[in-house]
Amino acid sequence: MAFIYVDTSNTSMKTVIISNRLPVKIIEENNEYTFIPSEGGLATGLGDVYKSGNSIWVGWPGIDVPEERQEEVIQKLGELNLYPVFLTQEEINLYYEGFSNEVLWPVFHYLVTYAHYEQSYWDCYKSVNDKFAKSAMKVLNRRDKIWIQDYQLLLLPGILREKLPNSTIGFFQHIPFPSYEIFRLIPWREELLNGLIGADLIGFHTYDDVRHFISTATRLLPVNSSSNVLNSNERQIVIEAFPMGIDFEKFSSLSTTEAVKQEIRDFSNGKEDMKIILSIDRLDYSKGILERLKALELLLQVHPEYIGKIELFMIVVPSRDTVPQYHELREQIDQFVGNLNARYRSMDWIPVNYFYRSFPIEVLSALYASADICLVTPMRDGMNLVSKEYVASRNEDDGVLILSEMAGASKELTDALVVNPNNLGDIMEAIVTALKMPQEEQQTRMKAMRAIVEKFNVKHWVNNFILRLNEVKDSQKSLQTKHAVNSVNEIIAAKYAETKNRVLFLDYDGTLVDFTGNIDDASPDDELYDLIENLTLDPANTVVIISGRRNETLEKWFGHLKVDMIAEHGAWQKAQGDKWNCLPLLTDQWKGEIRSLLETYTDRTPGSFIEEKSYSLVWHYRKAEEGLGELRANEIVSHMKILAADKGLQLMPGNKVIEFKNIEVNKGKAALNWLYNKQPDFIIALGDDHTDEDIFRALPNDAITVKVGNNLSEAKYYLNDFKEVRQLLWSLVKEEFVERD
Secondary structure, three states: OOOOOOOOOOOOOOEEEEEEEOOEEEEEEOOEEEEEEOOOHHHHHHHHHHHHOOEEEEEEOOOOOOHHHHHHHHHHHHOOOEEEOOOOHHHHHHHHHHHHHHHHHHHHOOOHHHOOOOHHHHHHHHHHHHHHHHHHHOOOOOOOEEEEEOHHHOOHHHHHHHHOOOOEEEEEOOOOOOOHHHHOOOOOHHHHHHHHOOOOEEEEOOHHHHHHHHHHHHHHOOOEEEOOEEEEOOEEEEEEEOOOOOOHHHHHHHOOOHHHHHHHHHHHOOOOOOEEEEEEEEOOOOOOHHHHHHHHHHHHHHOHHHOOOEEEEEEEEOOOOOOHHHHHHHHHHHHHHHHHHHHHOEOOEOOEEEEOOOOOHHHHHHHHHHOOEEEEOOOOEOOOOHHHHHHHHOOOOOOEEEEEOOEHHHHOOOOOEEEOOOOHHHHHHHHHHHHHOOHHHHHHHHHHHHHHHHHOOHHHHHHHHHHHHHHHHHHHHHHHHHEOOOHHHHHHHHHHHOOOOEEEEEOOEOOOEOOOOOHHHOOOOHHHHHHHHHHHHOOOEEEEEEOOOOHHHHHHHHOOOOOEEEEHHHOEEEOOOOOOEEOOOOOOOOHHHHHHHHHHHHHHOOOOEEEEEOOEEEEEOOOOOOOHHHHHHHHHHHHHHHHHHHOOEEEEEOOOEEEEEEOOOOHHHHHHHHHOOOOOOEEEEEEOOHHHHHHHHHOOOOOEEEEEOOOOOOOOEEEOOHHHHHHHHHHHHHHHHHHHO
16 A cells, blocks of 8 residues: 555545635725625635645735734634635735636737736735635645645645655646647746646646646646656646636526526516527637627628527626727627627617626526527637536426537537637527427437536536546556665665675766767766776676667777676677677668668658667667657558558667567577576666566566666666666765775
8 A cells, every 4th residue: 555644643534726816805895894605616616625625725815904904814714624814915916816717818819919917916926826725734744745736836746745754735727728839928928837736736728738738838837748747857737627617506496596587587587589699708808709709790781681580698797807808809809799680670679788797606507597598609718617517407308508618618518609709600490490390309409418417516516626636646656666766776786785696787878978969979978987896796696788889889888897788789798708699590681771760750750860770670769859759650550550560670669769670689689698508696787768668577476677767668667767776886886895895
């Protein structure tokens, strides 16, 4: 079982949710503070979770609380399992209105021209993330699970990771994550990413966001990825898509309550023959509100038969209208609606019923239940829960959802009419299709969508995330038990000390030395020579350098040392003081055809090149552009795999290389061949590559096998890099001197 810390100060493990806002707002009346529930999507989504479980929610309470009243607020919020972060008005202006909403929001929604990269915003964003960390530390214990929410707190996972290195940290982003080309425009891009990868699990709404994040992180940070896992130093960070749901039961049952039924009756009165289109958004330039109005105008122009037959109920919830872009957008909407209505209205009909305010949930529920069509066409949206709330409210399985392909929800609600929000004709056609859609088709589509929204509800989202967070932590812990430093190192050193006939199989590139952009630059340094000489001083040790390098290269580098060498993965072998021997019956007749094919890929991939060895060809793409090299490597593998097999060759993808070699040539066979008739009582093999897996598999069970790099391997242990390899080998040498003394 994985080892878990027990913190004596508080042995109960709780979940600590941290977000910019608490799920309640403080209102001050007559010098008295009262708390009212917040209407935000996150507060709704996680509300039940933090109330029901052993949880605490940390966040800003919504107003600037004077210092002398902060203790009172802490006490009152404590009764609700909440803990406040107190922010001044200036901090809200710079960190929230400034950096979060004038840098991150526009960039993450692909509206880069709206971004203002102010240094003061960034300085405040950093200090407020620190402030959140300090407040969180007051309620955190080492065993607690931490779940950080959204783009206002991108630095927080990294800050908390430094303070609590073994903690379990999840992060979820509720807005889109942009592609690398967009994200790299932010001046503080590396700092933001380094903050994020303090988490163990990073969640987004869609797989597109996952892809964007992984490609951005691997390009801007010294991390590598394998499928959806990032490897950073000693940690693995998992990146996954968790589409957020809503409280299906709540919305489905709301429309059956008496209050909502009354609202529906009042609303429907006199509109029996009218088709109602509903649109609900917060005021924001990412929501496509103007485009939606233009599509409606186009509809009335192209299809005048719908004049007097359809009404758009458009609710725009006020938001940040003191900010110039938002203020301007509001004026444009006001003006457009005014002009449209003035042109088309009649004495008893108006095309757009426009409301710039928020409504109680009962009124929204009545609108959801009454509207024939729900129009959700954001230009870019993380998920968009309005679409799901509409679906959940349609208890009769009727109604049509028109949904933007740029909203995360479009990946799940595939039975909606999915449109490109930039294409006004597309939106107009979808409205016409919806107006004409037969009842039977409406029901088929709505039933399918309701099943999805019901199954993937908000509780499912929370449970999925927490479950995955636990799995990620467990797999990290199981990796730590294989990490061959500290306690494991002692086991290896103890075994080493009590044995008298030892063999050390050492791979070269990536194991004894780091990788370099240029393969000729990776020659041994003085410390490595010193280390190998120290290892060979002990007569009980035989060092075998086993590498994919050419025999001439190994001879030049190690020929003067007391080591055995195996070159080109086993095609050539040399015992110390002897001459090089080649494996019998090897042929290189195949090289011409393979080389000419590889050259076509080299011509199309700047920075790649072919290395020729006696019995193998290697295509290197370390210097090629990130992404292009991988693309070509995949092409080579898929196009040449069968040809290679026909010619009796093995195609070996490695670290930024693909190698073609005779199937008889194999490091595992070479190691067993070398061990023939020898009886060592201590075998250790270290390697970093696909080719080294052959050795790990081939060696006897009591051999110590160590993979360099913490990805999946046949090896019993792993080390992070060549530095840790040298550290381990030096510790064995020192052990040896202790024994001698």
